[in-house]
Amino acid sequence: MSFRDVVRALIRRWLVLVVVAVLALAGALVVVKPGVVYRSTAVIRIKPPETKQDPNGLTDFRPSLAIIGAAVVTMLKSQSGLAELRRAGVSGAYDLAPRNTGTTKTEAYVVPTVEVSVRGTDPKETDREVGIVIEHFDQHLKALQDGLAVPVPKDRYITSDELVPATALPVQGVKSRGLFGVAALATVVGVAAALWVEEYARRRRIRPEAGPETAPPGIGAARGVVT
Numbered sequence: 057m058s059f060r061d062v063v064r065a066l067i068r069r070w071l072v073l074v075v076v077a078v079l080a081l082a083g084a085l086v087v088v089k090p091g092v093v094y095r096s097t098a099v100i101r102i103k104p105p106e107t108k109q110d111p112n113g114l115t116d117f118r119p120s121l122a123i124i125g126a127a128v129v130t131m132l133k134s135q136s137g138l139a140e141l142r143r144a145g146v147s148g149a150y151d152l153a154p155r156n157t158g159t160t161k162t163e164a165y166v167v168p169t170v171e172v173s174v175r176g177t178d179p180k181e182t183d184r185e186v187g188i189v190i191e192h193f194d195q196h197l198k199a200l201q202d203g204l205a206v207p208v209p210k211d212r213y214i215t216s217d218e219l220v221p222a223t224a225l226p227v228q229g230v231k232s233r234g235l236f237g238v239a240a241l242a243t244v245v246g247v248a249a250a251l252w253v254e255e256y257a258r259r260r261r262i263r264p265e266a267g268p269e270t271a272p273p274g275i276g277a278a279r280g281v282v283t
Contacts, residue, residue, distance in 0.1 A: 062251070069250040076249060080242030087234035093227045095175050096182035099155070099220035100190055102168040102197075105212045122168035124214055126154050128196045129170060132189070141192060146185045148176035152193070169219060179224035186222040 066073065102125040129152040131137050141150065153171045172189050176182040194216055201213050 062247075065254040066247065066250050069253050072250045072253050073246050076242055076246035080238055080246075083238045083242075084235055087231055087238060091177065093175055093177060094179045094182050094224045095173055095227050096179065096186045096222050096224040097171060097173045097220075098186045098190060098218060098222040100170050100172060100193065100216050101219040102170070103215045103217060105214065121214060122154060124197070124200065125168050125170050125216075128193055128200060129154055131196050132192060137192075141189060144188050144192060146174065146188050148174045148182055148185055150174045150185070150189055152189070170216075172222075175227070182224050183222040190216075190218065 102121045104121060132141065132152055151171075151173050153173075155169045155171050170193070172186055172193070174182045174185045174189065176185070197214065197216055201208055
């Protein structure tokens with residue numbers, strides 16, 4: 057099919073293009089005037105046990121703390137962790153992301169922290185749900201140490217505290233990108249749908265004409281012989 061044939065097919069199937077354009081307009085309105093979504097974020101810090109040499113624990117950070125924090129994050133982001141948080145009252149989309157893990161590339165940032173975030177339509181509710189996630193993080197951190205083969209004294213437990221309190225801010229999207237995506241999708245879908253309808257109509261117009269059945273040569277002669 058040449059370019060000219062495509063243009064002619066699109067002109068003949070203009071009604072299909074109009075339907076797709078109306079649907080694209082509805083999608084553009086959603087992009088231009090989306091519902092307000094808030095993202096509440098808090099930061100918790102993984103703390104080593106206090107010692108006489110380091111009573112506040114701020115100079116005793118080590119990579120193992122970050123590893124333990126990442127293990128708890130993995131638990132809460134698993135399917136069982138999702139079900140647990142849903143039962144506890146977390147209805148929004150949540151995430152836990154380890155930060156500042158003290159790798160060799162970021163030696164200046166040796167404080168292992170975890171960023172906790174929840175998305176929702178109510179800022180107060182998202183702040184509350186962040187608190188639930190933090191509470192369950194503390195519970196899993198304690199349970200992880202309770203289950204060690206070698207018992208650890210309670211005063212030597214790794215703990216966590218809230219470094220940055222939960223703050224909800226509206227999520228701002230880029231409308232121009234959304235409109236461009238809607239326009240591109242509508243163009244592809246419109247052309248494909250119009251060409252499909254054109255091909256379907258062509259096949260229905262061109263049907264093989266069923267002629268009268270003719271017996272193969274030799275059958276008639278054989279029938280005349282039999283009496």
